[in-house]
Amino acid sequence: DPYSDDPVRHPALKVNSQRPFNAEPPPELLTENYITPNPIFFTRNHLPVPNLDPETYRLHVVGPPEGQSLSLSLNDLYQFPKHEITVTLQCAGNRRSEMTRFKEVKGLEWNTGAISTARWAGARLCDVLAKAGHQLCETEAHVCFEGLDSDPTGTAYGASIPLARAMDPEAEVLLAYEMNGQPLPRDHGFPVRVVVPGVVGARHVKWLGKVSVEPEESYSHWQRRDYKGFSPSVDWDTVDFDSAPSIQELPVQSAITEPKDGETVQSGEVTIKGYAWSGGGRAVVRVDVSLDGGLTWQVAELDGEEQRPRKAWAWRLWQLQASVPAGKKELNIVCKAVDDSYNVQPDTVAPIWNLRGVLSNAWHHVHVRVAP
Template sequence: MRFASRFLPRSLSTIINNSQRSSAKRIAVVAATSVGLGFGAMTLWPRGGPTTASAVTDLPVYTKMVVSTHTTPETGIWVTYKDHVYDITNFVDSHPGGRSKITMAAGKAIDPFWAVYQVHIDSKDAHELLESMKIGRLAPEDVTPPPEGAELNHFDGEPERSPLLNIRSRRPFNAEPPLSLLGDEFHTPNSIFFVRNHLPVPNVDDVTYRLRVDGAEREISFTVAELREKYEEHTISATMQCAGNRRTGLSTVKTVRGLEWGPAAISTAKWTGVLLRDVLLDAGCDASGPARHVEFEGLDKDMSGDPYRVSIPIEKAMSADGDVLLAYEMNGETLPRDHGYPLRVVVPGVAGARNAKWLARIRVRETESDGFWQREDYKLFAPSSSPETVDYAKAPAIQETPVQSAITEPASGSDVDADDEVITVRGYAFSGGGRGIDRVDVTIDGGRTWRVAELDRGAGIVRRLNRNWAWTLWEVDVPISAESSGSLAIACRAVDSANNTQPEKGEHVWNFRGLLNNSWHRVEVNVKGSEN
């Protein structure tokens, strides 16, 4: 079962234009997730009841038994949704999640995992694409809605969330704070820290929970209390950033796949926990041995039982300067459920996807994790690449993130009074890999001239060479003419401690997944001229 945002954003027109080559291109969302076998015989109605009578009345009628016999390329691979039947045969080999996952739905209903990944249900494109693969109607006797009051809901018991968050998907829940609030405090309050969930939030049993560590010389396990008692506690300030931060900036260049993240899929917290290095040393891990990767497995699982799994290089995990934490507190409070309670890994300077939550297992491996989000997502491709042509196996998994900055104030579209003669511009800057921020520049004339911002690196935060884990906030007053009026474009760029800077245009970093957009961030404001 895979998160649907990877497949939905392809434009409908592009898929339909490709349909003569393969009907698979018209249904890039039908079986984007695998289905638990226990739900295969059920037909559920995530929204309302069965569909109304089809406008096409001459479609053949198939029983559930007949559909169940169509599970191979030779017989045709069929699925049902509500009261219709669909042929997805040509899509199977193109499925980004892999053939083995999608064929778990063969001959069964897709309703259960659409009920989990409700972005399908809310997407017009998803329904139109599925409609293009319709081949028949399900026999009336097999169209059985669930009993009244019954509900398949894998999101029961989800935590409460702040109404201030801007929601990018409800199930799984993903949201970012208002940009205007992002830089108000150096450490982002827990309630508005951006949320990135790939799967339903698990309900963790405090009584039975134990972290398992294996793959090294000794297998060990701990409760959170045992971790706290056995190892020295550490606190670090670290920024976490989704690899899809600022994706909407690339979607204005050309359609991309993924959640529509703005510039606020990034936040900073004070994390408290124990060093992963200390735990691995206790397990007998040797960074000079054959093992080259450390895998993190979460308690969040898809309907097939496959957990969220990712990994980092062992050099980062074992480095005395890597500061990788097994965190149980966030900003001085118990780790919130949305952020991984009771235990998560915090990998400073590395893309958010590697910071696994609800940590169940740590495994030392010779090869990187074979989890989906390590092998078949969160990889960067050239602007000329397309989903149909890329080979995920040849691309490295994203680890460190590039230098980044964004404007948090003024807001795009806001009014500015020319009589004030200056515009105060504020924002954040961050670079992965522990690289600090040396400078932030702001322009209002397309880069012909620049103003250098004042930097706020956080009071009391110790920064060392290649261990700059927290963002830098910045501010600058930009003069404007009292006679100015109309639209004014403001842009920023940052320079990190390795003298890396941001490219000017989104076209230069565009990729079909919309990842790692670090082009100049721009906002447009309306300058109101003097009335004198």
């Protein structure tokens, strides 16, 4: 069993798949803290977790012909300026189960918890690439990452991002060795992972073994044959993966974490809580909440860290204290977020449904009963 060496996990996690391990925190724990505690940070593994020795670990950075290739130990990485930022990581499949309910899709049944937030610290990728002699001359090039996890045929997890993002110091792409002040937990990439602020989780390659600059995107399955969006009209007989761009920056997202679907709430007042986030460093400027399925709206209060313009890498938590209209037996609670480009979430799943169930960001609904 290639998974027998996987780490022990927190019992509160809701497991979607044991081998490979995929699990999310329950909603009420997810928004209990602005920073997600490491043991309940959602985990998305495609393969067994490698057991890497920090003493012998080396990161291979391929240099350009006029530069030099680097073989970096952990200690070598510590010599680069240490950069620490708060970043929310979201899987492209977050909230996939809502797409499945509309029409069958292929993928893990994530609810609203395939998203979490941490303080990440490490070397900036642009500093490491510069040390190897890379410059931003080839504007169409890509930085390819390879993990040290692999399948029985020896194929490693891989992904890529455009060189322009990697070389932009303002984009703050990290080779992270710390998560919330601790060495990375094994499930989250020990000893080194990529953190690409504002970009889909799939590009944040864990157990990083190799970095190279290539004229084309990574040839990895997960770059070319997965993590792409399609029209609702496309099915498995007609899908052409080469026709769609790989997902990089994610669209605006929000979800309700309290109360939970099917719960009974007291009459009088109800407290509604959730999270909101947008990709590409776009800040969340507003969250609207409805108690009547979207007929009337109230504005929620935004909590958590202030967001920097164009560098809003982390989510806002939000809440609303609302009075329950007298005589109501049921509430259809809805939330939707707006980002600083005035992007909004679609109201229903139908127009964004896609065969892989990615980019699921329709208005989030929670149905509750009101205690008599």
